[in-house]
Each structure stands twice: as C-alpha cells, then as structure tokens.
Amino acid sequence: MILKTFRLVAAILFFTALTLFFVDFTGVMSLGCHALAHLQILPLFLGGAVGGLVFWSILTLLTGRIYCSVICPLGILQDIFSRTARMFTRRLRYKYNPVTSRNRILRYGFFLVLLVGFFVPLPIFLSLIDPYSNFGRIVSHWLYPLVLLGNNLVAAVSHAAGNYSVYHRPIHLSGAAMLISAAFFIWIAYLAVRHGRWYCNSICPVGTLLGLLSRFSVFRIRLNERCVGCRRCETVCKGECIDVKHRKIDASRCVLCFNCIPACRKNAIVYSRIPSPKCSLMLETQAVETADIHRRQWILVTAGLAIFHGLLRLTPFAYVFSAETAKVSAAVPENLPSGTSRVSYELTHPVFPPGGKEIKAFQKRCTGCHLCVSKCPAGILTPATTEYGINGFLQPVVRFQNGFCNYDCTICTRVCPPHALQPLRTPEEKHQVQIGKVHFLQENCVVNTQGSNCGACGEHCPTGAVKMVPFGPPELFLTIPEIRPELCVGCGACEYICPVKPYKAIYVDGLPTHQQAELAYDPNAEQEVLHTDDFGF
Numbered sequence: 001m002i003l004k005t006f007r008l009v010a011a012i013l014f015f016t017a018l019t020l021f022f023v024d025f026t027g028v029m030s031l032g033c034h035a036l037a038h039l040q041i042l043p044l045f046l047g048g049a050v051g052g053l054v055f056w057s058i059l060t061l062l063t064g065r066i067y068c069s070v071i072c073p074l075g076i077l078q079d080i081f082s083r084t085a086r087m088f089t090r091r092l093r094y095k096y097n098p099v100t101s102r103n104r105i106l107r108y109g110f111f112l113v114l115l116v117g118f119f120v121p122l123p124i125f126l127s128l129i130d131p132y133s134n135f136g137r138i139v140s141h142w143l144y145p146l147v148l149l150g151n152n153l154v155a156a157v158s159h160a161a162g163n164y165s166v167y168h169r170p171i172h173l174s175g176a177a178m179l180i181s182a183a184f185f186i187w188i189a190y191l192a193v194r195h196g197r198w199y200c201n202s203i204c205p206v207g208t209l210l211g212l213l214s215r216f217s218v219f220r221i222r223l224n225e226r227c228v229g230c231r232r233c234e235t236v237c238k239g240e241c242i243d244v245k246h247r248k249i250d251a252s253r254c255v256l257c258f259n260c261i262p263a264c265r266k267n268a269i270v271y272s273r274i275p276s277p278k279c280s281l282m283l284e285t286q287a288v289e290t291a292d293i294h295r296r297q298w299i300l301v302t303a304g305l306a307i308f309h310g311l312l313r314l315t316p317f318a319y320v321f322s323a324e325t326a327k328v329s330a331a332v333p334e335n336l337p338s339g340t341s342r343v344s345y346e347l348t349h350p351v352f353p354p355g356g357k358e359i360k361a362f363q364k365r366c367t368g369c370h371l372c373v374s375k376c377p378a379g380i381l382t383p384a385t386t387e388y389g390i391n392g393f394l395q396p397v398v399r400f401q402n403g404f405c406n407y408d409c410t411i412c413t414r415v416c417p418p419h420a421l422q423p424l425r426t427p428e429e430k431h432q433v434q435i436g437k438v439h440f441l442q443e444n445c446v447v448n449t450q451g452s453n454c455g456a457c458g459e460h461c462p463t464g465a466v467k468m469v470p471f472g473p474p475e476l477f478l479t480i481p482e483i484r485p486e487l488c489v490g491c492g493a494c495e496y497i498c499p500v501k502p503y504k505a506i507y508v509d510g511l512p513t514h515q516q517a518e519l520a521y522d523p524n525a526e527q528e529v530l531h532t533d534d535f536g537f
Contacts, residue, residue: 003271004258005238007069015076022139022374025169032416037371039071040132041206043417046118046365057213064217065210068200074131074188075200075255076451077138081192094196097240099250106202114205118364124219124391125194127368131204132417134188136369137181137394141383144374145171156275170379177370177383177394196238201253211252219273220251221260227268233260343443344503350387351398351436351490351510354405355413355421358513359388365420368394371411372421378403380492381412398435400492400508407431407462407491420511431463434517436490438465440483444505447471447480455479457494457506463487464520466494466506479508486518 014036021033037043043399044052058068068075086092097103110129117125127133148171151210155166191198200207214220227247234242237260241253260269348358353372356362373381373396396412398405408427416423442448452473458468458481465488471480481494483506490508498504 001262004262007256011070011076014070015073019139019143019391020137022371023144025144025148025151025374031201033412034371034417037132037136037369037415037417040417041209042066042114042126042130042132043369046126046367046418046420048419060210060213061216063256064214064220064251065207065255067210068197068207069257072200073133073205074135074204075197077135078192078197079238079257080186081189082111082196085193086141092193092196093235094237094240096234096237096243096245097195097198098243099253103202107208110206111205111208112202120525123363123366123368123395124393127366127394128370129203129205130367131200131206133367133369134181134184136371136374137177137383138185138371140374141174141181142178142185145173161463165265170402172379172382175384176385180394182332194278196240198240199252199259200255201239207255214254215252217251219271220255221249221256221258221269221271223247223267224270226266227264228266230265231268232263232265234277236260236263244344272469298324342503343441345439345441345507347370347507347509349510349512350384351492351508352388353381353396353398353412354410354430354433354435354514354515355416355424356435357422361422363388363392363395365418366395366416367418367420368396369417370394370396371415371417372396375411375415377409377411378406380405391493398492398510400495402496404493404496405435405491406488423489431489432516432519434489434515436488436510437485438483438490438494438506439485439487439509440466440481440506441503442480442505444500444503445480446500446505447478451476451478453478455481456497456499457481460493460497462491463489463495463517465489465517487520 003293017033018036021029021036039047039052041053041056046055059066068118071077084094109150113125114129116122148169151166152168152171155168158164158166188199197207201211223242223244227244229244234244237251238257239253239255241250242260243249258271261271352359352362368383370383373383379402380398380400381396382399383394384392385399388395408430410427410430413421413424413430446452446454448471455468458466461467465484465486466481467484468479469482471478488508490510492508495504495507498506
C-alpha cells in the first residue's frame with residue numbers, strides 16, 4: 001500500500017505541475033518548470049541528451065517502468081480515465097491479455113516506425129505516436145482555450161463591477177490541431193477504460209523500449225507460494241500482464257501501478273529485488289514470450305517500412321512531404337470593394353520560430369508538442385497545416401495575423417524540450433537572428449492607392465528596416481515605406497500593423513536557413529556630441 005500511495009502522490013504532483021505549466025498564461029510559474037517537459041524520453045532522444053537517456057535506462061534496469069507510471073503524462077491521463085470509470089461502475093475488470101503475434105507486430109512495428117522516422121527523417125510519424133506530444137496537443141488545444149475562456153468570463157464580470165485587475169485574453173483556435181487531438185483523446189480514453197494501459201504496451205514506442213529494458217530489471221513484481229488463484233490481482237492490473245493461472249507476470253508490460261499488491265489478501269504479490277528461494281511457482285523467464293518475435297514478422301514489418309520509405313522518395317510523394325517546396329499563396333478574390341489591395345503575393349518559404357536555425361534540423365527534432373505554441377505571449381505560433389508539406393503537419397509555424405514576435409522575447413527557444421529551437425538566452429542574442437525578410441508592394445499601399453499618409457509599418461519596426469521617405473508631389477507631404485531587408489529580423493510587426501486587406505502592402509517572407517541581420521547602428525561606436533552655447537531649440 002505504501003508503494004501505491006507513493007506512486008500516486010508522485011504521479012499527481014508531476015502531472016499537475018506539467019499541465020499547469022502548459023496552461024499558465026500569466027507567467028506565474030517560472031520558465032524553469034520546462035525541466036518537467038525535458039524529462040520526457042522521446043524529446044531527450046531527439047535532442048541528443050545522452051545523459052538523460054542513460055539515466056532512464058539505468059533507472060529502468062533497476063526499478064522497471066517507473067517512467068510510465070510517474071513521469072509520462074499520457075500514461076497518467078490513462079490512469080485518470082480508468083480510475084474515473086471505476087467510480088461509475090464496479091463491474092470494470094481487467095483480465096490477462098496473452099501476447100499474440102498481432103500484439104508483437106503492433107508493438108515492434110510502431111517501434112520500427114519510430115526508428116525509421118528518426119533516421120529518414122519523417123517527423124510526422126514521430127509527432128503522431130509520441131505520448132508526450134499527444135498529451136501536449138490535448139492540453140494546448142482543449143484545456144488551454146477553456147482556461148482562457150474562464151479567465152475572460154471572470155474579466156467580463158469584473159469589468160462590469162468596475163474592477164480591471166483581470167485582463168481579457170484573446171483565444172486562438174486551430175481547427176486541424178483540435179480535430180486531431182480530440183480524436184486521439186477519445187481513442188485513448190476508450191482504450192484506457194476497456195483495456196487499461198493497452199496503448200502503452202502495444203502502440204507506444206517509448207513503452208516498447210522501456211519494456212525491453214524492464215525484462216532485466218533488478219526489482220520486479222512477483223507471485224509467491226501464497227497465491228491461491230483468486231485472480232483479484234489480475235482484475236486490477238492495468239497492464240493486463242498477470243497470468244494467475246500459470247503464475248506468470250510479464251515484466252515487460254508491467255507499468256508499476258502497484259494496484260495488485262494491496263488487492264491481494266494473501267500477501268502473495270511482492271515487489272522485491274530477487275526471488276525468494278521459497279517462490280518455486282515464480283516464472284523466472286517471464287518476459288521471454290514478448291521478446292520472442294518470429295523472424296518472418298520482423299522481415300515483413302521491415303520490408304513494408306522500406307517500401308514505404310522508397311515511395312516517399314519518389315514523385316509526387318517527395319514533393320508533398322518536403323518543406324522546401326511548400327509554399328503559401330493566395331488567389332485574388334473577385335468583386336473586391338474599391339480601395340482594397342488587389343496584388344497577391346506568394347511566400348517562397350514559411351516562417352519558422354527563432355532558434356530553429358535550419359528547417360531540416362528543426363523538423364527532424366520537433367515533435368509538435370505545442371509547448372511553444374501555448375507559451376508564446378504574442379499568439380503567433382500556430383500548428384502548421386500545409387506550410388511545411390505533409391511531413392511538417394502540426395509543427396509550429398509563425399503567422400502574423402494575431403500579432404508579431406516581440407523583439408526581446410526568447411520564451412519559445414527556452415522551453416522547447418527536444419531543442420528543435422536552440423536556446424537564445426538573452427534578448428541581445430535574438431536581435432540579430434533573421435527568421436525572414438521584409439517585402440513591400442507599393443501597389444497595395446494606401447499611400448499609393450488612396451493618397452493618404454499611414455506610416456504604421458515604419459513606426460512599429462524595431463530595427464529600422466522600414467523607414468518612411470517622401471512620395472509624390474511635395475505639396476501633399478506624403479511619405480511611403482522604404483525597406484532595407486538586411487536590417488530586418490522578420491518579427492512581422494510591419495505586416496501585422498499594416499491596415500491593407502486582404503493582401504498586405506508589406507509582408508515577411510520566410511527563410512529556409514536563419515541568417516544574421518545587420519545592426520542598424522554600432523552600439524560600440526562613439527556618438528557625435530552636439531556642443532551648444534545655449535538650448536538646442
């Protein structure tokens with residue numbers, strides 16, 4: 001009972017802290033809490049954190065799959081589903097699920113997909129099967145908007161009462177991300193209620209990897225000679241790995257929920273380092289069945305993945321999966337009212353977040369957990385649909401419809417678990433990172449089309465990449481933007497503030513490789529001092 005209580009307390013604390021960090025829009029929680037996300041195994045693997053992988057490997061070899069029961073947020077979410085189901089019905093019972101050929105193909109097939117997706121790379125597959133990323137999308141696109149909605153309701157009531165201490169927060173929704181996360185949420189809830197941790201033992205590649213290691217763990221749950229075959233332990237086992245009939249426990253599928261220990265009234269289940277000499281009924285080779293994969297099954301799975309990989313390299317598959325060829329364009333609608341912009345433009349490349357450096361390296365590591373999306377204070381990071389091609393589906397892309405990138409903000413680069421966004425520690429380090437370049441369409445500018453001054457883009461540019469110069473007859477005192485792309489950092493302030501619709505007169509085009517922008521002035525240069533005998537005005 002002590003083990004189960006300790007596990008429950010640790011899991012609840014970790015799950016609550018990580019979930020609150022995702023939905024915290026006020027900045028109350030320190031950015032240091034991103035370390036909770038950095039404990040996840042697949043981000044550690046993609047980020048090349050050898051120390052973290054060695055730590056989890058050693059801990060699994062010692063204790064078993066403690067990661068799945070305490071650290072994995074999706075695993076804990078499944079426990080919440082099954083626990084909630086038991087509150088409404090007492091008839092919910094699990095039973096031993098023997099390992100079949102179908103289970104092996106699923107389990108090791110998805111594990112091979114993970115490996116192939118890493119080395120090819122095919123980040124879309126890593127994103128769709130990673131347990132942490134799926135949890136992150138569920139929280140980011142369902143719980144987070146609900147939290148903002150609650151805040152806005154409180155703000156509305158407070159403002160009506162004359163209290164303005166609570167501010168309204170805009171809610172930005174992504175239809176594609178909401179649909180995918182909702183479908184996964186419903187699926188994982190159904191599996192958890194009906195089969196406990198079936199997803200962890202048959203689909204999740206992280207669970208498969210830890211299962212292979214836990215076969216050799218020093219501490220394991222075991223049956224001793226006191227077992228009378230009542231099967232109480234079997235009915236509460238979420239891993240469906242206890243076979244009372246044959247006195248077997250599959251250590252590779254045991255997620256260390258410890259439900260079985262307090263359920264046994266005969267003290268026949270123990271979590272111990274080595275089997276007692278009296279435990280003659282214990283199975284010492286309990287996980288051999290899981291590892292005994294037929295050679296033909298491996299050949300079929302590997303051959304299928306190889307064929308699929310070959311198809312992706314062929315046209316047109318290579319085109320739709322490539323981020324280099326993905327473009328963002330817009331068709332000119334008909335019957336536009338007078339005074340609106342009519343010249344469309346095409347982005348040669350989407351804008352991806354600062355710290356990504358190079359698009360291929362960024363996509364190889366990003367799993368689409370959307371922690372950066374939920375933590376972006378400007379709301380400009382959104383899940384991609386077609387911007388990167390199919391291969392980059394749901395990876396974060398920068399859009400300037402809702403705001404622009406704060407000149408001093410480096411939050412997204414500091415919280416990224418797999419380091420797909422390399423950390424920019426200081427604002428000064430970010431000031432020269434060029435994620436895109438500015439472009440100007442004079443044909444769309446209101447100064448040209450309506451003969452009225454604007455200047456909003458020049459006022460909002462933090463680097464001097466956009467400045468206003470005289471335009472037209474001098475007596476009209478008109479000024480129009482003039483751009484210097486070498487100074488632009490791609491923050492999108494000019495594009496966001498431009499009032500022209502539906503096509504902006506000034507916009508930022510992305511770069512496949514981030515560059516270094518030139519400084520508008522040398523901060524170390526000596527400035528000329530104006531000496532006067534009187535006031536300067």
